Amino acid sequence: MLKPLSDLGSGEHGIVRELQGGRRLAARLAGLGLTPGAAVAVMHNYGRGPITVAVMHTRVAIGLGQAARVMVETREGEA
Amino acid sequence: MSPDPSARPVTVALAGQPNVGKSTVFNRLTGLNQHVGNWPGKTVEQKTGELVHNGTAIRLVDLPGTYGLTANSEEERIARDYVLRERPDVVVAIVNAAALERNLYLVAELLALPSPVVIGLNMMDVAASHGVRVEPEVLEAALKLPVVPLVAARNQGIDGLIDAALRVAADPAAFAPTRPEMRPAHRPILAAIAAHLEAVLPPPYPTSWAALKLLEGDTEIAALVRERAPEAWKEVHALLLQHEDAYLDIAGGRYEWIARMVRAAVARPRAGAVTVTDRIDRVATHPLWGLGLLLAVLAGVFWLTYTAAAPLVALLGRLIGGSLAGAARDTLSSGPPWFARFVADGLIGGAGMVLSFLPILVFFFALMGILEDVGYLARMAFVMDRFMHRIGLHGKSSLPLFLGFGCNIPAVLGTRIIEDRRARLLTLLLAPLVPCTARLAVVTFLAPAFFGELATWVMVGLVSLNMVVLVVVGVTLNRLAFRGAKTAFIMEMPLYHAPNFRTIGLFVWNNLTSFLKKASTVIVLVSALVWALAQWPGPGMQHSALAAVGRALAPVGAWLGLGDWRFIVALLTSFVAKENTIATLGVLFNAGEGGASLARQVAAALPPSAALAFLVIQVLFVPCVATVAVTKQEAGWRWALAGVLLLLTVSLGLGVVAFQLASRL
Numbered sequence: 039m040l041k042p043l044s045d046l047g048s049g050e051h052g053i054v055r056e057l058q059g060g061r062r063l064a065a066r067l068a069g070l071g072l073t074p075g076a077a078v079a080v081m082h083n084y085g086r087g088p089i090t091v092a093v094m095h096t097r098v099a100i101g102l103g104q105a106a107r108v109m110v111e112t113r114e115g116e117a
Numbered sequence: 118m119s120p121d122p123s124a125r126p127v128t129v130a131l132a133g134q135p136n137v138g139k140s141t142v143f144n145r146l147t148g149l150n151q152h153v154g155n156w157p158g159k160t161v162e163q164k165t166g167e168l169v170h171n172g173t174a175i176r177l178v179d180l181p182g183t184y185g186l187t188a189n190s191e192e193e194r195i196a197r198d199y200v201l202r203e204r205p206d207v208v209v210a211i212v213n214a215a216a217l218e219r220n221l222y223l224v225a226e227l228l229a230l231p232s233p234v235v236i237g238l239n240m241m242d243v244a245a246s247h248g249v250r251v252e253p254e255v256l257e258a259a260l261k262l263p264v265v266p267l268v269a270a271r272n273q274g275i276d277g278l279i280d281a282a283l284r285v286a287a288d289p290a291a292f293a294p295t296r297p298e299m300r301p302a303h304r305p306i307l308a309a310i311a312a313h314l315e316a317v318l319p320p321p322y323p324t325s326w327a328a329l330k331l332l333e334g335d336t337e338i339a340a341l342v343r344e345r346a347p348e349a350w351k352e353v354h355a356l357l358l359q360h361e362d363a364y365l366d367i368a369g370g371r372y373e374w375i376a377r378m379v380r381a382a383v384a385r386p387r388a389g390a391v392t393v394t395d396r397i398d399r400v401a402t403h404p405l406w407g408l409g410l411l412l413a414v415l416a417g418v419f420w421l422t423y424t425a426a427a428p429l430v431a432l433l434g435r436l437i438g439g440s441l442a443g444a445a446r447d448t449l450s451s452g453p454p455w456f457a458r459f460v461a462d463g464l465i466g467g468a469g470m471v472l473s474f475l476p477i478l479v480f481f482f483a484l485m486g487i488l489e490d491v492g493y494l495a496r497m498a499f500v501m502d503r504f505m506h507r508i509g510l511h512g513k514s515s516l517p518l519f520l521g522f523g524c525n526i527p528a529v530l531g532t533r534i535i536e537d538r539r540a541r542l543l544t545l546l547l548a549p550l551v552p553c554t555a556r557l558a559v560v561t562f563l564a565p566a567f568f569g570e571l572a573t574w575v576m577v578g579l580v581s582l583n584m585v586v587l588v589v590v591g592v593t594l595n596r597l598a599f600r601g602a603k604t605a606f607i608m609e610m611p612l613y614h615a616p617n618f619r620t621i622g623l624f625v626w627n628n629l630t631s632f633l634k635k636a637s638t639v640i641v642l643v644s645a646l647v648w649a650l651a652q653w654p655g656p657g658m659q660h661s662a663l664a665a666v667g668r669a670l671a672p673v674g675a676w677l678g679l680g681d682w683r684f685i686v687a688l689l690t691s692f693v694a695k696e697n698t699i700a701t702l703g704v705l706f707n708a709g710e711g712g713a714s715l716a717r718q719v720a721a722a723l724p725p726s727a728a729l730a731f732l733v734i735q736v737l738f739v740p741c742v743a744t745v746a747v748t749k750q751e752a753g754w755r756w757a758l759a760g761v762l763l764l765l766t767v768s769l770g771l772g773v774v775a776f777q778l779a780s781r782l
Contacts, residue, residue: 060334061361064368065333066184066536068368071218081395084403095219097612101605
């Protein structure tokens with residue numbers, strides 16, 4: 039099931055499948071490891087302010103607005 | 118061994134993503150033998166250095182830290198243009214062994230450029246502490262390029278790295294690495310675009326590289342082709358529109374290459390353990406605790422800076438203003454009397470007194486350097502993001518603003534980390550509202566003189582006033598002048614690590630030398646000029662040119678309670694450099710009256726309400742000329758002037774309010 043990264047709660051994880059929001063944003067995110075196929079886990083999502091995610095063994099902070107453009111596949115029943 | 122003087126130095130470019138210890142490597146290699154300047158025509162800091170390694174002279178160029186090499190930011194453009202145009206003999210890419218996959222993304226980009234690449238596999242100790250095993254030889258065999266393990270923080274492996282770099286530089290023809298390739302689906306389109314670019318693309322851009330960049334949406338290369346070859350651009354543009362999704366195959370191709378390269382070389386523990394960084398971040402990035410921690414850290418920085426520096430400032434003040442000036446008078450007593458007075462009162466009393474602020478700068482930049490080096494500054498940006506959104510900015514803008522407490526010039530230059538132009542301009546306009554150490558030093562000197570025991574509260578009040586004004590001006594400008602899209606906040610949160618005192622020491626040193634340069638040029642000149650104008654045409658200071666200017670502005674001063682022209686002149690000279698307020702008062706008060714200490718004389722000259730107004734204007738007054746100059750260089754005259762007018766209005770307006778309110782109390 040695809041859902042925006044911003045909808046994942048703290049501790050949830052998935053695989054990046056799509057990037058919406060154009061080439062420029064995609065290029066920036068790719069350099070930070072957020073690219074289709076990458077496994078991503080949300081460290082903290084307080085529902086406001088930026089969220090922190092773990093991707094490729096680094097931690098990246100990303101604004102909720104940008105996180106909403108990263109579509110993530112999560113497995114049903116797996117939090 | 119000394120280098121062969123006839124040989125051309127080997128140029129080594131140092132590349133790497135942020136937070137990989139690249140500056141540690143640079144500092145290890147160059148020490149104090151480094152120069153900080155700007156990239157030609159740019160405002161991004163450029164560090165170069167020289168060293169001699171086993172008899173070979175090396176010129177080391179530190180490229181800006183970037184995640185990739187697409188023209189997304191000034192830094193990325195500079196890094197790739199440098200490699201393309203200057204063709205360094207070898208590029209040394211520093212990567213973090215603990216996050217190898219992500220770090221190799223930049224290497225994948227570098228391998229598309231003409232210079233050979235050597236990898237410095239840094240932070241081997243950090244990787245080991247996370248249970249990550251990286252085998253450099255296996256990685257080297259896969260990449261077919263030298264991979265040298267390092268622990269730069271402990272000076273391990275750096276000699277070997279330079280050996281490897283020199284070997285590659287000596288025989289570039291033998292360099293044949295495994296290069297990443299685009300996924301097969303879009304390879305024909307890449308070839309088609311490259312064919313259109315053949316013969317129309319100016320040097321130094323390789324056609325295949327330019328084709329790749331065009332597919333990635335690179336605006337700089339697109340503009341170049343559009344301008345140089347409008348015909349070819351039409352064809353290329355049509356192809357690009359048909360293959361908008363190709364960029365995913367390029368990035369995907371790079372990461373697939375990385376996965377192949379590291380497969381045999383890296384072994385990780387199954388489950389990701391909770392690291393120290395994660396544990397600290399539970400507090401440091403928490404909406405509530407994180408904010409509390411941030412406020413505590415900021416309060417700590419200021420408390421430490423001013424309590425630790427205050428006795429040193431006082432001591433230096435006594436040494437310079439008393440002993441040194443006295444010694445100068447004695448030594449020069451045989452010469453013309455005006456010259457002795459010029460040196461003692463003009464130069465030492467003016468510029469010399471400014472030097473007594475040095476301890477404040479040293480402590481502030483040392484503490485900033487520690488916060489940056491341990492990785493806390495990124496968390497600060499994170500916590501501030503929520504609040505910065507209220508003034509239409511995001512968390513990253515808080516970093517240059519915070520730097521502004523040291524000096525507004527690095528703050529203005531620091532705004533380049535903000536990708537969005539609108540957000541950057543707003544940050545530029547707001548930066549001078551942060552009181553710099555120079556202004557705070559003036560206040561530290563004057564507040565106790567004017568208000569005695571209440572000085573601390575006055576200072577806290579003045580800094581709070583600055584912050585309130587910053588928020589109010591920020592909200593207003595954002596609503597009125599900068600209505601527009603929200604900007605993206607994307608930032609790596611580096612692992613926390615122990616501070617490297619060499620790195621911090623050099624950070625302090627570089628900031629200090631730029632201050633000393635200012636003090637020895639601009640401030641000396643102003644001190645001399647103020648002294649001369651205060652003597653001429655005479656007789657006595659009451660009949661000087663400076664007094665005439667001050668008196669002409671007396672009607673404005675009356676609104677502020679500043680009947681004494683010397684304070685008006687002090688404010689005017691602070692435009693040249695903020696420290697000049699003290700320098701000018703030093704010249705104007707001591708030259709005529711001598712004897713009693715400056716603080717006592719100044720305090721006697723103004724009633725408390727006017728003194729308060731004076732301090733309010735002082736902390737909010739127009740940015741110093743150097744700040745205006747860098748603002749102009751960053752954003753153009755229009756914005757530099759807008760900034761000056763903005764602060765002039767705000768400072769005078771609030772000065773009047775402060776005086777009128779205080780005189781009614």
